[in-house]
Amino acid sequence: MNVALCAIGDEVRIGQVINTNASWIAAACTSCGCNVREHVTIADEAQHIVATLDRLRQSCDVIIVTGGLGPTHDDITKDVLTSYTHDTLVESADWLAYLESWMHQRGRELTERNRRQALLPSRATVLPNPHGTAAGMMFQHEGTTIIVLPGVPTEMKAIMEQSVLPWLVGCLTHESAPTTTYHTMMTVGIAESTLADLLGDPTVFLGTSTLAFLPNYLGVRMRIGVTAPTADARDNEVQRLRAYIIERAGRFVYGEGETSLAEVVGRLLAQRGETIAVAESCTGGLLGAALTDVPGCSAWFIGGVLAYSNESKIAQLGVDPALIEQHGAVSEPVACALADGARARFGTTYAIGITGVAGPTGGSAEKPVGTVWISLAGLHGTEAHVFQFGNDRRINRERSIGTALGLLWKRIR
């Protein structure tokens, strides 16, 4: 089953908003067994919408359209789709009742503007939206299914999970064509080309399967793609490739499937009955945020100190002022003192300290922008390592987080 995604909206087209919906929908449809053929982003412009639908219908069974369903005048998707499918808008008594109860619960009156959201195409299937006032819609049009969803990510996701994905799975169970399964393995601490060399000639070990390398600031992900007609055949081939990769690069693989390095580290800490605290200078909370992004983290994350100023390093973490004076705030002894201080104050098994020159200013010849010291304190003692991440503030901060988590992972894996 071929699926195309079509985002409608000038905010996405001119780059004011990152299209996170496309990756979410694509991943959800792919994991159901659909082939996502293409994503496209276009303007809120009737002619371009119609031309795009005409084109995508030639190669796709399902088109998922997002955006342009809001209550303001710039939202035209519903009108365009209704006219495209030769339908008319009628007021839905059910949706009106839903809108009234929605507003009532929030202590608001149903305005004329909101009431217009109950005007829905007469033949489309209405898809309930638990998080908003815009209805999702499913149109059947000359052999293609066109699904229209709000652009607000929570609303889109809720309708996908509640209505669209179950429908897709139902359609796919009647199909018997070869399907592609993907399996992801995540590495940390190795460069993309070194990893590729470690694995050897892909034309020899891959056979008809595919392997993609996806580097980011946290490491390199490898995605295995296997196409076969049965689930068993796909599973066997995935296992064969997994074993091949693990034999050669297993020491760099921190996880498989959809899991983050913070989740892996958290699971390990929970299993070991151990805890962690953080002491962050240049990352200012980003490491704590990554760790507490993991549901259930209260079992192993105790707390931390954001010691941005030198005074706070001294007063809140007990760093010796003489260390800062002699070596500077971005130095091995201060990094160690940060981790030691956090570990002592929060009484945890481990603590991570980060101190660096995030940029754009603050660099020197000796310690240029991008110099970051990362330390790990634990039962083994306290270690610190220096990194040079380059001159982009955001990347320095993100790579610091990935590197710090990688250090901890190597220690407790």
Place this chain on the structure above:
Amino acid sequence: MNVALCAIGDEVRIGQVINTNASWIAAACTSCGCNVREHVTIADEAQHIVATLDRLRQSCDVIIVTGGLGPTHDDITKDVLTSYTHDTLVESADWLAYLESWMHQRGRELTERNRRQALLPSRATVLPNPHGTAAGMMFQHEGTTIIVLPGVPTEMKAIMEQSVLPWLVGCLTHESAPTTTYHTMMTVGIAESTLADLLGDPTVFLGTSTLAFLPNYLGVRMRIGVTAPTADARDNEVQRLRAYIIERAGRFVYGEGETSLAEVVGRLLAQRGETIAVAESCTGGLLGAALTDVPGCSAWFIGGVLAYSNESKIAQLGVDPALIEQHGAVSEPVACALADGARARFGTTYAIGITGVAGPTGGSAEKPVGTVWISLAGLHGTEAHVFQFGNDRRINRERSIGTALGLLWKRIR
């Protein structure tokens, strides 16, 4: 000048990676005065790449292709484009010298795999890449310019800034067709439909200009679009609409152009010579991370405590254990005590405290998941407000940050 963006890569197509390149390039091209007509994402598949280029060439003057230039076997973009433009690959002595010095600086040998990156199309213009080993390329093909860039965001951005944007600006100064200018105004503390009602009938006040409403967790952004042949005419119309909006909704507008609420708050603090600290429970560092994302924040951000456990609230911020026992950790008195504790320990003008039930577990009938108390301590005393953000952990945490920054902004604006 019509521009199309084409991302090539299965990792984007199947949703493993969010296509942040598209929004960055679209915003950069739009601000130069280009009309970004469409973004498209397709597979690393020669036939689909060729069909897409054929189609986009019919409506666009420039096509910017990203992705598929890496050193591994799954990268086919360079080969496909070379063949598409009837060119051949030859080893570039310049690029080879660059690769050698790149590897030498990093203490690595130039491998056969790396050396293949010096094979470049004979007629394309090579665009230097200061952050990586893959060359950018500019092809002239039957009246269309096709620009090919690496998919790694830092490398793409560097080549765009160094080579592509200056070239685009040079092309555009010879054009005299009407151009569209966009101007953005950001609001906090008001819902999209209330804001639209406040502004009145768009057909009356907009004229030939456009106004889009873009809600996210930090507030609603409004984007004015003005099309006119001269810069003066565009500027006058933007000023007319700005004045209209400020008159009706000015008290919700925290900024204009490309600025974040954290930047606005930071600028105000710096102007006032004031400082801030944070005490975060459920957000675990996210507020500190948002504030320290602003370059130069050391002038006004002193530090903070991540007090995830009750013990750390007591020991690190001096919260009275009796308060937690009587009212629970998610309560007005504990929220106030967190902010007061952070303000006292870091000696700042203000401190923000956040304590809530982020979910997915930990909720109760009285305090369901999504209940968040946010407090602000300052010279005016300490205030706390309760919010109900719903049942999604990530959204709860993000809305907490936006709301906390909005509270501080209202106090110091």
